[in-house]
Amino acid sequence: MSCLVKICGINSEDAAIAAMSAGADALGYVFFPPSPRHISLNGAATLTERVPDSILKVGLFVEAGDAALENAIRAGHLDVLQLHGKESPERVAEVKEKFGLRVMKAISISTAADIDSAASKYDGVADFLLFDAKPPKNSNLPGGNAVSFDWTLLTGRSFTSNWMLAGGLDPDNVADAVRISGAPWVDVSSGVEKTKGVKDARKIADFIHAAKGY
Numbered sequence: 161m162s163c164l165v166k167i168c169g170i171n172s173e174d175a176a177i178a179a180m181s182a183g184a185d186a187l188g189y190v191f192f193p194p195s196p197r198h199i200s201l202n203g204a205a206t207l208t209e210r211v212p213d214s215i216l217k218v219g220l221f222v223e224a225g226d227a228a229l230e231n232a233i234r235a236g237h238l239d240v241l242q243l244h245g246k247e248s249p250e251r252v253a254e255v256k257e258k259f260g261l262r263v264m265k266a267i268s269i270s271t272a273a274d275i276d277s278a279a280s281k282y283d284g285v286a287d288f289l290l291f292d293a294k295p296p297k298n299s300n301l302p303g304g305n306a307v308s309f310d311w312t313l314l315t316g317r318s319f320t321s322n323w324m325l326a327g328g329l330d331p332d333n334v335a336d337a338v339r340i341s342g343a344p345w346v347d348v349s350s351g352v353e354k355t356k357g358v359k360d361a362r363k364i365a366d367f368i369h370a371a372k373g374y
């Protein structure tokens with residue numbers, strides 16, 4: 161089964177080129193200073209000049225205010241806003257309306273009940289649902305922790321919103337993850353890095369090939 165791929169945490173020209181040349185469908189810029197993948201506004205502005213319109217530019221935020229969103233949208237020419245904190249359905253709808261861009265809401269999963277509860281609140285409100293694992297207790301990041309969840313929780317599920325699978329994906333497990341979950345999109349950060357915050361071109365290519373079933 162083939163699917164679309166977002167490579168998140170793009171913070172260097174090398175990483176952007178590796179992802180684009182391997183066939184990524186979306187690139188993610190992390191606008192969250194505690195993350196090792198954080199990118200400055202200037203950094204995003206420089207990288208984004210090289211990204212063709214056919215590749216989605218996704219900005220990742222954690223409970224960001226309107227001014228921060230606006231500055232990042234302008235710098236990165238963003239197409240999609242990924243809200244990876246505790247943003248309410250009302251805030252998701254407000255951001256969509258205010259900025260006129262697609263919004264992706266990250267949802268932390270460990271049980272089927274987590275999926276049901278999130279779907280009842282965000283399905284059809286956000287353009288994309290992003291199913292990620294619950295962060296470990298000792299992590300200061302709500303995502304990007306290389307932790308996966310039970311993909312069978314998503315088997316046979318369908319949603320009004322488009323959706324992505326994330327959390328602990330890597331070149332060796334992504335084909336199984338797509339087959340089991342039926343995900344139309346996958347999103348990866350840690351699994352295609354050589355060290356925290358530094359992407360590995362070989363792993364990016366292997367990941368995209370495996371996800372797309374080349």
Ligand SMILES: O=C(O)c1ccccc1N[C@@H]1O[C@H](COP(=O)(O)O)[C@@H](O)[C@H]1O
Pocket residue numbers: 168169188190192195196197220222244290292301302303304305306307326327328329347348349350351
């Ligand atoms: O990547 C980060 O540093 C990050 C920081 C804060 C929130 C989310 C973050 N990343 C997102 O987390 C998931 C899973 O990442 P991983 O592949 O397990 O490392 C993914 O959606 C990233 O976009």
